[in-house]
Amino acid sequence: MNFGSKNILVSSLQPGFINDTVLKNCPVCYQSKLKFLFKKSTNPLFVSKKSDLKLYKIFKCTDCGFVFVNPRPSKEQLNDFYKGQKVFFIGAGEEELKNYLCNKEKLKENYLPRIKMLEKFTSGRKLIEIGSAGGLFLDVAQTRGWDVLGVEPSVWGVKNSSKHLGVKTILGTVEDVKLPPSSFDVIAFYDVIEHLRNPEDAFRLSSRVLKNTGVIAITLPNADSIWAKLGKQQWSMYSLPEHLNYFSAKNLSIVLKRNGFEVIGTRTGSQPGFYAFKSLMSYFLKPYLNEVISGKTCGKSNNKQIISDASVTENESSIKSCINLLLNPIFDIANKLNLGEGLEIYARKVK
Numbered sequence: 001m002n003f004g005s006k007n008i009l010v011s012s013l014q015p016g017f018i019n020d021t022v023l024k025n026c027p028v029c030y031q032s033k034l035k036f037l038f039k040k041s042t043n044p045l046f047v048s049k050k051s052d053l054k055l056y057k058i059f060k061c062t063d064c065g066f067v068f069v070n071p072r073p074s075k076e077q078l079n080d081f082y083k084g085q086k087v088f089f090i091g092a093g094e095e096e097l098k099n100y101l102c103n104k105e106k107l108k109e110n111y112l113p114r115i116k117m118l119e120k121f122t123s124g125r126k127l128i129e130i131g132s133a134g135g136l137f138l139d140v141a142q143t144r145g146w147d148v149l150g151v152e153p154s155v156w157g158v159k160n161s162s163k164h165l166g167v168k169t170i171l172g173t174v175e176d177v178k179l180p181p182s183s184f185d186v187i188a189f190y191d192v193i194e195h196l197r198n199p200e201d202a203f204r205l206s207s208r209v210l211k212n213t214g215v216i217a218i219t220l221p222n223a224d225s226i227w228a229k230l231g232k233q234q235w236s237m238y239s240l241p242e243h244l245n246y247f248s249a250k251n252l253s254i255v256l257k258r259n260g261f262e263v264i265g266t267r268t269g270s271q272p273g274f275y276a277f278k279s280l281m282s283y284f285l286k287p288y289l290n291e292v293i294s295g296k297t298c299g300k301s302n303n304k305q306i307i308s309d310a311s312v313t314e315n316e317s318s319i320k321s322c323i324n325l326l327l328n329p330i331f332d333i334a335n336k337l338n339l340g341e342g343l344e345i346y347a348r349k350v351k
């Protein structure tokens, strides 16, 4: 599909979320000095026709720098959105499950460093992941001796985890899951908190279910990244309405501290140069690039393939090598300066 923002009269779009859920205060530091940044339309990936596009407002707290969508969605609005999505969310079905499984070896390879990092922070081996998708991360943990539990709102995710991988998984969300208190050594939120209507739910739940000195592990888009700074409103992580919260390490630590956590590790990462390049190019040249270098999954062309997906086709390989050679050293420097696109943060429960 191609009806990027250049072809849309943005002012003609309907607002995305109803106005009675406007936040007057920053949900991170509670201060009231909020600055309107810009309006942005629905990510075209999530709609099939122009008339379904809506417009969302992005604000920034002038005290702590937290960037967020405002007005906020109601629980029902958010559920309706995710249920309608077949990419990898609640509406996903058999085809999405096959694509996920097709990439499983690559995904598992990416998850191993995360497990090893957790093993540095705790000797405990009881792990819960909220938003566990198809269960591959927990599968990797399980094979290393961890006792794991997944919580996942999509039926396909629960089905894959439980039936194909043997990973115990509960159907639920951070808002409604029922868990025993003080029972886990680690709680993980990988690429989840940016989606939450009320991100503080995640920290309250963590504080309750972790044992004393338990660890919370988080990955999310880095609002302080060089990509966010250079891209401004074109930054690809401003993907609406899925991403509602844009944290930096600094303001994430404010909300962690308030909920009884102390930050014990922070690092940033960027996807390899080729994927970043592809992402950038696809923004400008989407229809052409989709045909030339993008999105083959399990041997089948798929225009809705997520750019950051780990799949690589034969056509891509030589282009990929050259671009990686040029761009990866630059990204390595950005990561060392904590300016990478993805933020990974670990915090220990201290009270």
Ligand SMILES: [Zn+2]
Binding pocket: 026, 027, 028, 029, 030, 031, 061, 062, 063, 064, 065, 066
């Ligand atoms: Zn704030």
